[in-house]
Amino acid sequence: MEIEQLVRQLQQKVDELNQVVLQLRQQQQQQQEDGRATRGSVDQLVRDSADTNWAAACSIDREERQxxxxxxxxxxxxxxxxxxxxxxxxxxxxxxxxxxxxxxxxxxxxxxxxxxxxxxxxxxxxxxxxxxxxxxxxxxxxxxxxxxxKTRLQNALVDLAIQLQQLGRGQCGYGEELVVQVRGKAIVVKLGEGELVPYPFRQHLPSGRIPSPGEPFLHLNAGRLGQQLKQLLCKPPPPTQNSSSSASGTCTNIKSVKSITKR
Structure with a gap:
């Protein structure tokens, strides 16, 4: 009888421990979900703040133009x-x-x-x-x-367009065919006689504010720009003399490029 009673007590303890473990797992899962929600909320707040700053910059630009x-x-x-x-x-x-x-x-x-x-x-x-x-x-x-x-916003966009064109023609290998232009409050790119395609320049202004003179633009590097130009222009840079003949690419994103040009 004592042994059976001891077994029942041990089983009760095991059940209690299992219940505690289950509660801890549920709490951990809830914390993970809360963490993802918090990160999502923070990311949304950052995007909203950037949009607000950009809208303010555009408003100031309109006043300066007048x-x-x-x-x-x-x-x-x-x-x-x-x-x-x-x-x-x-x-x-x-x-x-x-x-x-x-x-x-x-x-x-x-x-x-x-x-x-x-x-x-x-x-x-x-x-x-x-x-x-x-x-x-x-x-x-x-x-x-x-x-x-030019307004402060126009000067910033022109400066960014110049840097994009220099980087794209040089390190990205597109040469003189690559053209980067400022159109109003937008930056567009084209290759040779191709169509002008909007370039997502806001990525270089993640805070949405206009950088001060001499302040560098963010996320501006040859690797990132090269991938984006290949996607936007639907064509990789021309192969160099040392490149293999397989370097020539094909257009793999026709639909997305057309959708961009229609905006």
Whole structure:
């Protein structure tokens, strides 16, 4: 009898331990599910924050564009000084535009190539447009360029496009056929005479904010860019002399590329 009672007690202890183990496993499973949910929530918060920052940057860009409608940048085509003084009268004479159309002129720091630059404020956006149209067809246009002043967002996208093109043509091996352009608030790529395809540039701005001058873009490397260009352009880079003949690729993602171009 004592042995049977001892066995029953031991079995009861085993059942209790099994119940504890089951509860611990359930708790562990719940913690894992909570962890996945938390990670998903954090990832969503990061994406939402990036979208909010980007929307704010686009809003600021629209305001800057409105301010710059009557502003132009006058830059020498060659290294050296502009052939006019940094005064309204001097710029009006050089541009051969209507007297009184230029309100203010400010000299900027020369660019990296030593070309002198002025910021020119016109009286109205119409005056700026008329001055550009007249200057474009004048003989003085061979000495300088008159262009619209870019916003901070535009400058950042142009800088990114230049880096993408240099990396794609060089280390990725696409050569001069690869073209990267800025269109509004987007970056597009094409190969030779092919169609322009939107490039997912936001990956280089994961926080959604515009980087400060000199601040590097993130996730910008030859390996990652090469894979994306191959997918977007539906074509790998041309094989080099040392590459095997099997390096030529085929289009494996026609549907996805077409869907991208339709957006």
């Amino acid at each position: 301010k710059f409608y009557s502003v132009r940048l006058l830059r020498s085509r060659n290294a050296g000084a502009l052939p006019c003084e940094a005064t309204p009268a001097g710029v009006e004479a050089f541009l051969q535009c209507e007297v009184g159309s230029v309100q203010h002129v400010e000299r900027m720091r020369d660019n990296a190539l030593g070309k002198q630059r002025y910021i020119v404020w016109f009286s109205t956006a119409e005056a700026a447009t008329a001055a550009y149209a007249g200057f474009r067809d004048s003989s003085n246009a061979a000495q300088a360029l008159l262009v619209q002043k």
